[in-house]
Amino acid sequence: MPIVIIGILTIVSLSILLQKQLENNEILAIFAISILAMLVFTILLFNLIISQQVNRLIDRLGQSSVEGDLTQRMELSGNDEISVIAGYIDDFIDRVHTNSCPNY
Numbered sequence: 877m878p879i880v881i882i883g884i885l886t887i888v889s890l891s892i893l894l895q896k897q898l899e900n901n902e903i904l905a906i907f908a909i910s911i912l913a914m915l916v917f918t919i920l921l922f923n924l925i926i927s928q929q930v931n932r933l934i935d936r937l938g939q940s941s942v943e944g945d946l947t948q949r950m951e952l953s954g955n956d957e958i959s960v961i962a963g964y965i966d967d968f969i970d971r972v973h974t975n976s977c978p979n980y
Contacts, residue, residue, distance in 0.1 A: 926958070929954075929956065929958040929959070930958060933950060933958055933961065933962055933965075936948070936950050936962075937950075937965070940969070947973065948969075949966045949969070949970075950962035950963070950965055950966050
């Protein structure tokens with residue numbers, strides 16, 4: 877009889893441990909899914925922000941090159957890399973404009 881009781885207690889103990897392990901796995905799975913969702917959201921957000929700036933720069937460059945207007949500037953403000961590139965392009969266009977039209 878004591879062996880049966882020990883066997884039943886062992887089965888109950890293993891069942892409790894298995895249930896706690898499943899709860900831990902569920903928590904771990906929820907945590908992993910949350911991290912993955914935040915990562916995807918962050919990537920999409922950065923992609924949207926960067927692509928908007930790049931598209932604005934491309935549009936302004938396209939307008940300037942089609943019209944040949946050296947007085948247009950990129951007018952992108954900020955401290956990001958795209959704004960810095962736009963500033964350098966503005967400086968370059970200004971120097972070309974000054975050298976080609978010294979009386980302007």
